[in-house]
Amino acid sequence: MDVPYTTKPRSDTGLYNAKLGIWLFLASEVMLFGALFSSYILLRVNALEGTWPHGLLNIPIGTFNTAVLISSSITVVMAWASLKLGKFNHFKIYQGLTILCALAFMVIKSVEYKDKFTHxxxxxxxxxxxxxxxxxxxxxxxxxxxxxxxxxxxxxxxxxxxxxxxxxxxxxxxxxxxxxxxxxxxxxxxxxxxxxxxxxxxxxxxFVPAHSTYFAIYFTLTALHALHVMGGALVMAYLWGPGSKMWKTDPERFTNRIEVSGLFWHFVDLVWIFLFPVLYLL
Amino acid sequence: MGDGHSKEDIKKHIKLYIGIFIALLIGTVLTVAAAYVDLGHKANIALALFIASVKAFLVAGFFMHLTTEKKTIYTILVCTVIFFIGLMALTIMAHYDVPGAGH
Amino acid sequence: MQHTTHTAPHETSHEHHHEDLGFWRTYVFSTDHKIIGIQYAVTSLAFLFFGFCLMLAMRWQIAYPGEPIPVVGKLLETILGETAKGGIMSPDLYNVFGAMHGTIMVFLAVVPLAFAGFGNYVVPLQIGAIDMTFPRINMASYWSFFIGCVVMFFSFFIPGGAAQGGWTSYSPLASTIPTDGQTYWLIGMVLLITSSLLGAVNFIATIIQLRAPGMTWMRLPFFVWAQFVTAFLLLLAFPPLEAAGIMQLMDKVFGTSFFLPTGLMVGGQVADISGGGSPLLWQHLFWFLAHPEVYVLILPAIGIVAEIIACNTRKTLWGYRSLVYSVLAIGFIAFIVWAHHMYLTGMGTKISAFFQTTTMIISIPSVIILTCLFITLWGGSIRFNTPMLFALAFLPMFGLGGLTGLPLGFSFADLHLHDTYYVIAHFHYIVAPGTIFALFAGVYYWYPKATGRKMNEFWGKVHFWVSFIAMNLIFQPMFAQGMAGMHRRMYDGGATYSGVLDPETGDVVGLEAFIINLNKGITHAAMLMAVAQLPFIINFFYSMFKGEKVDDNPWKATTLEWQTPTPPPHGNFTKEIIVYRGPYDYSLPGAKEDYTPQTEPNHK
Known part of the structure; x- marks a missing residue:
């Protein structure tokens, strides 16, 4: 039993199912992170004058991690473009680089966390x-x-x-x-x-969540973001490894999968683009 | 997929993607640099959020193809953004609207 | 749209060969939307009954404070031990039951039944789809829900019992109660929310992508519209509660202070926390979901009622477009009314005026919907079968619930009525004789489609009339109690405050004996309500095997779910579905029968 429009877009909406699905999911993610950002603002304006901590995070490391995540965003889009051009080998390289970036991000994040736990x-x-x-x-x-x-x-x-x-x-x-x-x-x-x-x-x-509302929201936001990174990395690893067999049987559907997982990945990147200045710099 | 995804288009896109990648890196450097310049607390926050928004637009608009997306998706996202703004704005307005306080 | 026509039928024909998936894949870990719908329905009906039982035990305590609960008192003592010593409900147990009655009824019973149960079973059939867009995600949604249910249920038996902070789980109360119930509640909620999000994505994608050829937006049955808007409410309103749930979990497990203010005293001592949090933040995030949740509870019910009324009046729905636009308007405005639950939190006049206004505005589309449904009845040749009786009762009951909500929407009237039994009566009129009646109507109406047999009409009518009378006997007196000032969370039904005298004037300023005595009447009515459900339960199981056998379209209805074999096979339709007309073409002049299915081409 095959559900229609898994690969080809439906003519009146111009969308294939998974693309609509991922955008709906991302809409709910906007509300999830949006609520946490709203909480951040409310906690901050609620804080007594001068009690909101500044400069407790490592800015160089944060900047470097931002660059890592941005790089993964370009590789993920290049992976998709390679498939569109029919270059499966290039796809493998770019997708692999994306996964490496994700891992690097997680490693750097854990080093940062460890620093906080002992400070x-x-x-x-x-x-x-x-x-x-x-x-x-x-x-x-x-x-x-x-x-x-x-x-x-x-x-x-x-x-x-x-x-x-x-x-x-x-x-x-x-x-x-x-x-x-x-x-x-x-x-x-x-x-x-x-x-x-x-x-x-x-x-x-x-410097653990219980330290202050600042670290509470810092850890909640970054840990939730890190969970998204891990989830995304797992999916992309699957599509890089065993999942890539689909390229031989149904290349168009496989390209769609890469596009959809890429959309999710860009969203994770996008969240970080806001997290970084809000938590590290302001 | 007649929406600009032919091989020639993709090749053009790739140049654009690399341009955006560089812009994003520059944006990151700018954000950090701006944080070290004292423009006054509010101006610093505004500038940082402005740069972040520009970066977000680049990612969403081009990496996520939102500049050339379908109407259905625009509709969903516009509703989402409206409700998100409602949640944030009304919650914060409620915080400041306290009876008897001179906020 | 040409692609559609050939995919579905081709697939069905060769799919029959390898349909042997075995028992587990067919009935337990199934990806078929019909099986998943039934799984949802059965699980949630069980929890509906369970939640009702919790309330019965509480009602006994309210009417006869401190007396052992008859029949089940001993059982409760055996299972729960100290908190039900001697079969008497302790204050802690009362709090547990109160919090879990609300939680179970909303998140484990009514929403999964109305949205996920009926939605899963009926929506793909009504739009002419072979399944949901993402069948495996659909299955994941059910199992996430199921694990959430297990966590919630299990929490009754941990030391200290389940959550005690009310279904609203206001912080700091909920996060400072020293038992683990709240932690389980939060983990359960995160699972339930995940399930709802997966479900919502699936519903929206299905309705947008999988409509059969010719099924344009304005030809969708109203039930599908209602589910569509409901899915959006769940998709966008639930994540903030998920965020809040995560933060409260952090408060509970990692000692953060998201919702705990500076200088918080717990048990007479300053709590050992960082402080700096905001209790109001929880309320904002909670009600940002929980008010749209009210519409999640009511919209599918309205959808069911609309289907049944159109079918049983043999008329088209009056004002179909008004209904559609109203339901869209409700969906939109539902996101900006939430803080009318928070007038008493020290909210300023500007913001409360805003929420008061939006609250009044949202009543307009609700009234339009109700009016359209009433006008549909005008001049119809009404068939008074069981589903129709429940659907008809829904209209005035929902109307009563809605109208009594207006005084609560005004901040000045709410100052008096807030947190009294008036509130309980108001929202139960919407959800109990409102939504739950509509759900019963839906069960009676679609039962023949799922099983091929009708439920017994006589016992259905007994179920209806006794429930109808009992419901009103339960909730009418609560309006009086609430206006007299009886608080909704009193463990002894207000006995402590009965006949309190003003020390200066000697007047009775507490609750009068008459008001307190209403408690007994309400409790007896609740017991009658319990008895009235027995015919339904027996009917439900008996008819599965011995009910009257019926053909594919026993109600002579027009929508697509009746144009398939009964019960529908895997893949739903045996013939190609093309839609030629709107959903409610009843009694068309010149037609050979008084209903014209949506698949009937126009003969000219």
Missing amino acids: YEVWFNDHEKKSIRGHIEVPGEEGNPWFMTHKKLAERKIETIKIHPDPKVTVASGKEAHGGAEAHDGHGDHPPVQEIKVADIKRLSA
Whole structure:
């Protein structure tokens, strides 16, 4: 039983089924990410004056990742164009490059995530004192601990920890902040290591979702985006590998599949085009 | 598929795609550069979103062929965009419209 | 459109050879839209009954607070343990049942039955398609729904029970209740939403792409239009709730503060969170779905009623184009009315005036639809069979529900009525005697198509009349209770507030005994309602095997689903389908019978 218009477009709509299907799906995706962007704005305008963090993400890495994703967008469209020209070998190369770009993006993203999980902010019971950001040393842990919290410190009856504060950097919006990401590439003067009594700590959190609404929305948006990248990469890997047999039996339908998966991929790219400035730069 | 997808057209398209790719890279550099120039908080946000919108237009319009798409798809997307703007605008307007507050 | 004509029939003829897919592929993991429709319908009917039972138990507690629930009390104690000690409903259990009654009725019963069940079975048949556009995605949609159902159902039995935060799951309440019920609820919702999105994509693509030759937009049966708009509502309104669900899940699992404000106190202590979130954000995102969801509940029902009324009055629908444009208008405006659920959140006058206006505007197309359906009855030779009775009852019941909604749409009247039993009565009039009656009508109407047998008319009429009376006895008194100020979430049915005296004047300012006593009457009516469903359940299964056998078109209807063999084979149509006329050509002057199928060419 074959459903009509899987390959040839229907004459009155000019569309084949999958193309309409993917656009409908993308419309719902616009609403999904749109709702999250709206949440971002509302959380930001809802934040108390001066509490919205700036400059905690690594801009060079983010820029590089943007370039990676943009490159994958051109390769994916070239893969489709190669099929249109009947050059299956070129398709294989471009599609392969796209998948590599997707993998590179994911690897870079995980490195960024790891950095955040081991980077801390400490707030004090004394409201006058500003919070400190940096890497911490906790007795009984080697190197930078992951996911440490004040609760865990209290449970382990640890009395003091050491913090290596980040150097001060001036960031994008012109506001001064304790540098985050750019701190550990050695620029700037490192302030001296401080010892902090756990009893003085009101709250200690790594740069994890629970840190603040900023990191909450950052992780939600980027993780959801990363899931899309992985999903897209899986589909494209299938179409690059076993799925590409269809080129021999039904080249037109296979070209359509590449077009449809490409549309999805461009959408993922498009989301990132907004995510990058909104989360990293503003 | 008589909508400009013949082999000659595709070859022309490829040149366009490469042009757009370069434009997107330049856009990315511009966004980052603009963020380091202090134009005032609001102007910085506006500029960054403007560049992002231009990039988005290039991707959607040419990589996704939206400049030459069918009416059905335009209709769906226009509705989607209207509802998205409704969701965002009304939610934020509701946030600012607080009784008795001088926002 | 020339391509269409040859594909379908060719395929059907040679497909018969390799149709042996075995039991599992044919009836369980089927990609056939009819099987999937039936799967949806059966699952959701089961949950409709389950959700109703939850409500019955709650009604007992409301009418007789603190007394053990008769018959099932012991059973509840055995299954749920401490929360139903001695067969008495505890406050926690009441909250669980309340939240899950709403969730199950909306997301697991009515929507899947109306949209996915009837939609899957009927829409491809009515437009002359061999299946849905994406049959495998259709199957994925059902199984995603099914797993969501399992998660929701399973959550009753985890320690602490299912979600307790109401079907609206307002934060911070929902995310700070220390049990895991809400987490299950959110995971369940994400699965249900995924299912709805897949379904919606499929419906829209099917209706746009797979209409038979000659089936132009203005020849679509109204039911298809209703489903088309419904699918758009699901497609574009559900994702924001999915986003909100993900964020609440983050709040629950990863300790974020999306919806938790700074300085939030939980159990007398400042909560250990970052704060900075916005509880109102949840409400906006929730109602951005949940108001369109109301139209998701009602539009397919209106579609079913329109089909049945046209067929049983033997007349064309009055104002077909007005109906179509109205349903499109509803679909559009439905996206910008949501915050009329939030007048009491400290909303300013400008924005509430906006939502008040759009709310009033959306009632206009609703009234146009109702009026068209009423006028269709005028001068018709009406056949009062069971589906028609349910469809006819739908009209005044939906009308009552709609009209009582107007005071809720005005912010000043809503200040008094908000969260009272008046609200409960209002939306139940739309969904219970409204939508659910329409769904019963649909079951009676399309049952012969799916099984080849009719359901018993006599017991159908018994089912109708007793349900009709019971429904009104349940919900009418709630208007009075609500206007007297009875709050909708009170565990003891308002007993705490009965006869409270003003300390200065000595006047009764609490709820009067009369209002409280209405609870008992309502509960008895609900039990009558339960009894009234027995004939339906028995009829449903009995008729499958022993019902009166009927031919392919027992109602003498015009639309395409009646132009196929009964039950329709895989691929739906045995002959080539070409549509020559509109969907409701009944009693055409000069025609040899009082109905002219859409496939009948014009003889001139």
